[in-house]
Amino acid sequence: MALIQSLRLEQRLLAGLAKFPKKFYYLEKFIGDEDFTSHSYKKIFYHLKRSILNGDSVDATTLTAKLEAEKLCFLDEKVGTYDFISNLFENPIKEEMVEQTAKDLKPFTARRRIHAAFLEGAEKMKGLKNASLDEILSISDKVFNNEITYYDGDSGPENIYDELMEVIEDLGNNPISEVGFVGPHKRVHEMYGSLLRPGDITVILARSGVGKTKFCMDFCTKVSLKYNNVPILHFDNGEMSKKDLMFRQMSALTGIPPYYFETGKWRSIEWNGMSNEQIVSLVRSQWPKVKDMKFFYFNVANYTTEAMIQLIQSFYYSSIGRGNPLIFSFDYIKSPLEGRGSQSQWQEVGTMIQKFKSFIQAELLHEGNPVISMITSVQANRSGIVGNRNSSDLPDDAGQVGLSDMITQQCSHMFLLREKTLDEMRNEPDFGTHKLKPIKTRFLGKSAARATQQIMMPNNRQRKNEVFLEVNGFSVEEKGDLVDFMNGDRTDNVEPIEESDNAGGLPEGI
CATH class of the missing domain: 3.40.50.300 (P-loop containing nucleotide triphosphate hydrolases)
Structure with missing residues (x-):
């Protein structure tokens, strides 16, 4: 099967970023490591990106030195590292074509991702013999949604009054009680x-x-x-670990200081006028409640x-x-x-x-x-x-x-x-x-x-x-x-x- 790639476009985009580093800021959210299929091209992109973000100068000599420090070679191109990088800087790409080159390259990335997602999805579908339609769609979402990247061209300025009447009248016909979540205060x-x-x-x-x-x-x-x-x-x-927050949340639910949960002494204390039996009962009364709570921690x-x-x-x-x-x-x-x-x-x-x-x-x-x-x-x-x-x-x-x-x-x-x-x-x-x-x-x-x-x-x-x-x-x-x-x-x-x-x-x- 033919590889889903365009080394010509990958090389052209690298050349554009090397010659016009400021263009990266316009494309930062659009392009990434996954857009390059060659290991050597990925490394070039990595060093270009870091140099641009750090405000360092981007030139052939410095970039070559960074690549040679990693013993990177260009066997497929049959040229030395410095010659290859120099050719990037000599590429005739114009500044106004850098963004278009990125857009031309993106469909190849999308095709690779979707192809991989279809293969993964096909394997998952084989194991869903008794699954409901909702379960099948949910699993499909998890497989595909994080792989597909959409991009749309700018639609240009829009007149806010064009749809004003329709929006206001529609809300009048279908009023909502609140905008956003109602807080506790x-x-x-x-x-x-x-x-x-x-x-x-x-x-x-x-x-x-x-x-x-x-x-x-x-x-x-x-x-x-x-x-x-x-x-x-x-x-x-x-600043705070997962356990720190667990003890805090348990304290918030019961009013009992975190110390007694950190040390495990909550089963053997009397506190604030409550007997040991009352404290144990209070703590354990929270278990049906917390089993459905969803607070995901990440450091x-x-x-x-x-x-x-x-x-x-x-x-x-x-x-x-x-x-x-x-x-x-x-x-x-x-x-x-x-x-x-x-x-x-x-x-x-x-x-x-x-x-x-x-x-x-x-x-x-x-x-x-x-x-x-x-x-x-x-x-x-x-x-x-x-x-x-x-x-x-x-x-x-x-x-x-x-x-x-x-x-x-x-x-x-x-x-x-x-x-x-x-x-x-x-x-x-x-x-x-x-x-x-x-x-x-x-x-x-x-x-x-x-x-x-x-x-x-x-x-x-x-x-x-x-x-x-x-x-x-x-x-x-x-x-x-x-x-x-x-x-x-x-x-x-x-x-x-x-x-x-x-x-x-x-x-x-x-």
């Missing part, structure tokens, strides 16, 4: 809408040790439970952004299934492994968050709609350390965002999470231990006016609304907002969020 959802909207990113800003991870894990877990255990994919940046320390995105995509198609929702929790944003030579730290972080946003909003779609909701966190600046300071001394604003302004630009919601100061604990009794302050709100909920209004305080000064939280161990509960405080009320004393007609199922907008 009444005031937060009423004022700011869903913090887990498919295709959007919510960022929690806080100092180290304040509770970024607690808040995000608690929020995602409670949302997942509300919607029949929607899967959560949690990436950890190398991505030393992973590049591209590798993380590829992992999400592979996991989604193989374990979640196309069209199904996924909550993605990333703990947390910091300088990525990869750099671009002359890029500063804030540029590298900005590039990383841009790639995540592009991936969940425009790349992994089902019938044109996003399916992944993302929540993440970032460390606040040192000026946000509470310590023994008064609330008036804290700059609770966007200036707290560390690393890059592009984090703020790319997210839909950003909140500052901090512990209450001593004067706040004294002046706001029974209203929690922490504050959640809005920094950016691209979307608002049905109580938009409440979210944006300035509240007059007893000292005749106005303050922007904020939410009070009670962080108890690894569980987070809302205690109302500033309006509730001024009215002497709390969230746990007012009506809960109304359940929609499809409570327990997915929101109609997903």
